[in-house]
Amino acid sequence: ETGVTQSPTHLIKTRGQQVTLRCSSQSGHNTVSWYQQALGQGPQFIFQYYREEENGRGNFPPRFSGLQFPNYSSELNVNALELDDSALYLCAISQGIEHGYTFGSGTRLTVV
């Protein structure tokens, strides 16, 4: 039990559609970040939220967007889905770099 819950666990969408992935945690944390992990690859940083504001972003286009809420939950939204968006999407929480990041089990997104 990681303490970080992601939903749904699996999802199939059609190219061009929009998707919202969710992440929640019972523990207090000030930072949440999202990662995309393609099959056989390491996770790639999408963006990070600190106290409900985006404070870092990786090399992903604006159609990847997010939100962090006061109740420690977070969303990742992807518009205009492309086939290459098929991946495992991971959410991670942290109370600071020195504490490391705790990951959820991920959402497996398949775009057809």
Next chain:
Amino acid sequence: GNSVTQMEGPVTLSEEAFLTINCTYTATGYPSLFWYVQYPGEGLQLLLKATKADDKGSNKGFEATYRKETTSFHLEKGSVQVSDSAVYFCALSDLVSGGGADGLTFGKGTHLIIQP
């Protein structure tokens, strides 16, 4: 920019063998270093970490020492078990100037297979 390079697998060992998975990094600042493990169908679990040079992280028999002079953070275990079979990721986290964040930068992962 930041980058992490780790040995590619799969690495296949017999039970009770000694394990080393090499990891080197490039960073602009003074990063924190991590090893994560991923079991099939699951997310990432933090295995160990080190936040400054010469720190040694350890957990469940695994160890790694933060070597600034060689920019390395090699993972070692003296006697592996079948249950250690998984994918291992080396990662770093580095605050950019201005207080922003680049998140974690991961290597591509090393698939470890332990045979009985």
